[in-house]
Amino acid sequence: MLRAVDATSATVWVETDTPCEVAVGDHRARTVTLFGHHYAFVAVSDFTPGAPYTVTLDGQRAWPADDRFPPSRLRAPPAERATVLFGSCRSILSDELGDPDRVDALRECAWRAASDPGQALPDLIVLLGDQVYADRTPPATRRFIRCRRSVKGPVGTHAHDFTEFAALYREAWSEPAVRWLLSTVPTVMIFDDHEVIDNWNTSARWLAAHEAQPWWPQRLRNALAAYWMYQHLGNLTADERAADPGFAALRRGDPSVALATFERLASRGGEGTPGVRWSYARTVGPARLVMIDSRGGRVLQGGKRHLLDEDEWAWLEDERAHPAPYLLLGTSLPLLLPHGLHELERITTAACAGRWGRVGARIGERVRQAAQFTTGRWRCCAAPPGRHAEA
Numbered sequence: 001m002l003r004a005v006d007a008t009s010a011t012v013w014v015e016t017d018t019p020c021e022v023a024v025g026d027h028r029a030r031t032v033t034l035f036g037h038h039y040a041f042v043a044v045s046d047f048t049p050g051a052p053y054t055v056t057l058d059g060q061r062a063w064p065a066d067d068r069f070p071p072s073r074l075r076a077p078p079a080e081r082a083t084v085l086f087g088s089c090r091s092i093l094s095d096e097l098g099d100p101d102r103v104d105a106l107r108e109c110a111w112r113a114a115s116d117p118g119q120a121l122p123d124l125i126v127l128l129g130d131q132v133y134a135d136r137t138p139p140a141t142r143r144f145i146r147c148r149r150s151v152k153g154p155v156g157t158h159a160h161d162f163t164e165f166a167a168l169y170r171e172a173w174s175e176p177a178v179r180w181l182l183s184t185v186p187t188v189m190i191f192d193d194h195e196v197i198d199n200w201n202t203s204a205r206w207l208a209a210h211e212a213q214p215w216w217p218q219r220l221r222n223a224l225a226a227y228w229m230y231q232h233l234g235n236l237t238a239d240e241r242a243a244d245p246g247f248a249a250l251r252r253g254d255p256s257v258a259l260a261t262f263e264r265l266a267s268r269g270g271e272g273t274p275g276v277r278w279s280y281a282r283t284v285g286p287a288r289l290v291m292i293d294s295r296g297g298r299v300l301q302g303g304k305r306h307l308l309d310e311d312e313w314a315w316l317e318d319e320r321a322h323p324a325p326y327l328l329l330g331t332s333l334p335l336l337l338p339h340g341l342h343e344l345e346r347i348t349t350a351a352c353a354g355r356w357g358r359v360g361a362r363i364g365e366r367v368r369q370a371a372q373f374t375t376g377r378w379r380c381c382a383a384p385p386g387r388h389a390e391a
Contacts, residue, residue: 001173002074003234004282005186009045010074011241012055013234015170016040020058032250034229034258035162043238049076063183066176069114072183078123082285085109085185088128088192088332092138092172110181124284125185129192129295129332131231132168134159134223136194141168155215158197165226188282189231190291192332196223203352204300205365207269220266221259224296228258235280235291270300272309279312281319288324292316292331307333 003011012024015038019031022040025047031038044053052071055063064072090106113119135158137145142157144167151157159168173182193200197219201207210216233241241247246258261276278293292308299306308316350356351364 001182001234002072002184002186003041004188004237005075005077006237006283007077009043009238010047010076010186011234011236011238012042012044012053014040014042014055014057015166016057023056023059024053030251032247033253034225034250034255035166037162037166037229039229041233041238041241044074045238047074047076049074066180068176069180070117070184072180075121075123075184075186077186077283078285080285082124082287083120083122084124084126084284084289084328085122086126086128086330089130089194090127090172091133091136104175104178106181107175107178110177114177114180121185123186124282124289125182125187126289126291126330127187127189128330129190130194131189131191132159132165132172133194134165134168134219135197137164137168138171140171154213155219158219160215160219160222162222162225165222166230169226169230188235188280188289188291188330190235190278190293190330190332191227191231192295195227195231196220199369201270201295201298201300202369203305203365204270204303205352206369207300211269217266220269221262224262224265225258228262232278235282240280265296270298272299272306272311273297274309274311277312277315279308279315281322283322283324284328286324287326287328288319288322289328289330290316290319292329294331294333 001013003013005011014022014031016022016031017038019033019038022029022031022042024042024044027042027044029040029042031040033039042055047053050073052073054061087105090104091102092104113121137157137159141159141164145151145157145159145164148163159165173179193202197210199206228246233244233247236244246255246261249255249257265273265276273293273296278296279291281288281290283289293312294307297308297312299309348364348367351360352368354361356364
């Protein structure tokens with residue numbers, strides 16, 4: 001997969017079945033290992049924009065693997081006008097389902113681009129959450145889970161340990177056309193709830209109920225570890241990735257730093273993510289794209305309902321100083337709602353806060369979780385004068 005790009009380098013992400021040296025042209029990287037799975041992040045610098053590339057594993061060519069598609073190319077960010085393809089909540093549609101009315105939009109886009117050489121590809125793909133559904137696994141992943149453990153009990157066929165999350169991501173991204181598209185268009189991502197479980201961090205009551213379940217810490221720890229490896233690290237430039245202490249330890253062959261981070265986050269739900277920042281920013285042509293973690297960094301303890309903790313708010317405020325004339329905010333949650341939904345959400349929040357007593361609070365919480373209402377606090381973070389802010 002072609003991940004983060006900037007003016008001087010591009011990151012190619014590769015998953016392999018054994019440890020090896022991965023090469024993209026003259027640029028090489030050794031795989032790192034997490035929970036017995038192997039990955040490489042190859043930083044390609046000083047490349048010719050639009051140049052085709054190949055991937056070799058220990059000197060043996062492994063990509064391209066399918067002659068039906070055009071060559072995969074290294075693409076630099078545009079200098080001026082930029083085209084962004086964005087979406088969220090992608091269900092993995094299997095041919096086994098046999099439903100002609102359901103269309104995988106990402107796969108359809110990939111086939112159109114591959115079959116029409118004159119069709120321009122986007123400059124960037126922005127995936128805004130729910131890249132996978134850990135709580136509604138697709139057919140191949142369900143079969144894999146059933147072959148390795150019992151599905152009786154509360155966990156069922158949910159992805160639960162790291163190996164099951166790895167299988168889920170592979171099923172999401174291995175369809176040939178999607179695999180080609182993600183190899184030739186830079187992609188950035190942010191999670192929402194289904195990368196972990198439906199309604200993740202919706203409220204303090206939701207969180208308390210799940211933290212009381214014996215299986216919850218393992219689910220959250222493995223989900224975050226999988227997100228970090230499959231999504232987050234590829235959002236970073238080579239310098240940013242090198243500064244990540246978990247990744248630096250992984251390169252030394254010691255995953256303990258990363259695992260300790262996920263353990264801490266799994267045991268401190270609702271307190272934000274101190275010491276970890278899932279949010280990040282990229283420059284795309286004339287715009288600054290600011291991707292906001294509005295799911296994992298929530299503060300829910302002590303009667304608070306903040307969508308970001310103090311560290312992430314401070315970082316978001318600093319991003320206002322960037323000189324790009326346009327500001328793009330990427331988040332998995334809506335900033336604006338139609339009036340009717342807005343008022344219903346306000347009533348639900350008041351009910352949950354006890355406006356109409358305990359019975360009203362219980363009803364309000366049920367409505368909040370069923371409707372997936374957020375009602376967190378967004379502070380004012382306006383663009384400087386003369387700057388356009390777009391969502």
